[in-house]
Amino acid sequence: MNIVTDLRITTSVKTNASLYKQVEDAFHLLNKNKYIQNISIIKRKKLTIKQIFKSNDSPVIVFENTGPKLYFTSEIPIYFHLDTAKVKLNMVKNQKQPILSEMINHITSKETSFNFVDGTMGFGRDSYLVLKQFPNANVFSIEQHPLIHFVISEGMKLQLNNNELKRIHFINEDYNNWIKLNEEKVDILYLDHMFEKTLIESDRMGELSNNILKIQEYKPIKHYNYLILKARFDSLLFKELNVMQCLRKSSKTHYGLRVNNSKQAL
Numbered sequence: 001m002n003i004v005t006d007l008r009i010t011t012s013v014k015t016n017a018s019l020y021k022q023v024e025d026a027f028h029l030l031n032k033n034k035y036i037q038n039i040s041i042i043k044r045k046k047l048t049i050k051q052i053f054k055s056n057d058s059p060v061i062v063f064e065n066t067g068p069k070l071y072f073t074s075e076i077p078i079y080f081h082l083d084t085a086k087v088k089l090n091m092v093k094n095q096k097q098p099i100l101s102e103m104i105n106h107i108t109s110k111e112t113s114f115n116f117v118d119g120t121m122g123f124g125r126d127s128y129l130v131l132k133q134f135p136n137a138n139v140f141s142i143e144q145h146p147l148i149h150f151v152i153s154e155g156m157k158l159q160l161n162n163n164e165l166k167r168i169h170f171i172n173e174d175y176n177n178w179i180k181l182n183e184e185k186v187d188i189l190y191l192d193h194m195f196e197k198t199l200i201e202s203d204r205m206g207e208l209s210n211n212i213l214k215i216q217e218y219k220p221i222k223h224y225n226y227l228i229l230k231a232r233f234d235s236l237l238f239k240e241l242n243v244m245q246c247l248r249k250s251s252k253t254h255y256g257l258r259v260n261n262s263k264q265a266l
């Protein structure tokens with residue numbers, strides 16, 4: 001599990017009472033988080049992010065009207081952004097299905113409701129897509145990094161209606177532990193681990209990749225009815241998790257499916 005030793009929180013330069021309140025609330029909430037050891041509120045004044053990092057390089061969460069942004073460095077913030085989820089939801093409007101949705105449709109066609117456990121929430125775009133596209137889904141979004149969990153879940157909540165808020169559960173845990181304790185909830189387990197060969201270092205995914213724990217060894221997983229894996233075409237994970245890889249000639253990103261025959265299917 002990622003441990004954060006020092007965390008600083010503040011508001012945007014242009015601030016207001018609501019942002020101050022969010023900083024105070026976050027201070028009390030994050031203070032209770034066992035994975036964060038020391039947290040302080042800093043006065044933003046007119047300081048730029050670069051200046052905030054000059055004397056101290058511990059991570060900073062900045063509260064803005066559009067949601068919290070997490071800076072591990074002064075360069076690229078991590079926050080909830082619709083980006084690819086919006087593109088995929090537009091595809092759906094135009095009668096085209098993203099691959100993940102196609103797979104879920106196939107698995108759940110006869111179900112009135114189902115649980116989708118996103119074991120690797122990250123930026124939360126896949127959880128958001130499933131929540132929006134499948135009104136009969138309960139989504140469990142698990143992220144082990146405490147700061148990523150915080151900024152993405154708080155940012156996403158601002159984009160959800162009451163019904164969606166009731167159907168999503170944000171969990172700060174290692175999914176391996178959570179699914180063992182909540183086996184009965186895991187209809188579909190979805191995993192999108194960081195690509196082993198990471199992408200462009202200078203983008204948001206590169207920034208995320210630089211700051212999370214890299215997996216040393218994959219633990220065998222058996223607590224699910226269906227496992228959907230998203231990974232780079234040459235990932236060893238397809239083999240290690242014994243997932244059938246669906247080949248796509250036009251993309252480096254591949255998906256795989258495994259049905260757990262030892263458990264009753266949906």
Ligand SMILES: C[S@@+](CC[C@H](N)C(=O)[O-])C[C@H]1O[C@@H](n2cnc3c(N)ncnc32)[C@H](O)[C@@H]1O
Pocket residue numbers: 119120121122123124125126127142143144145148173174175176192193194195208212213
């Ligand atoms: C590639 S990102 C996922 C991107 C995501 N699918 C999206 O739509 O934005 C992978 C995330 O999984 C998290 N992660 C990796 N191993 C985990 C574990 N065992 N339990 C929970 N989260 C994990 C990482 O911290 C990282 O934030």
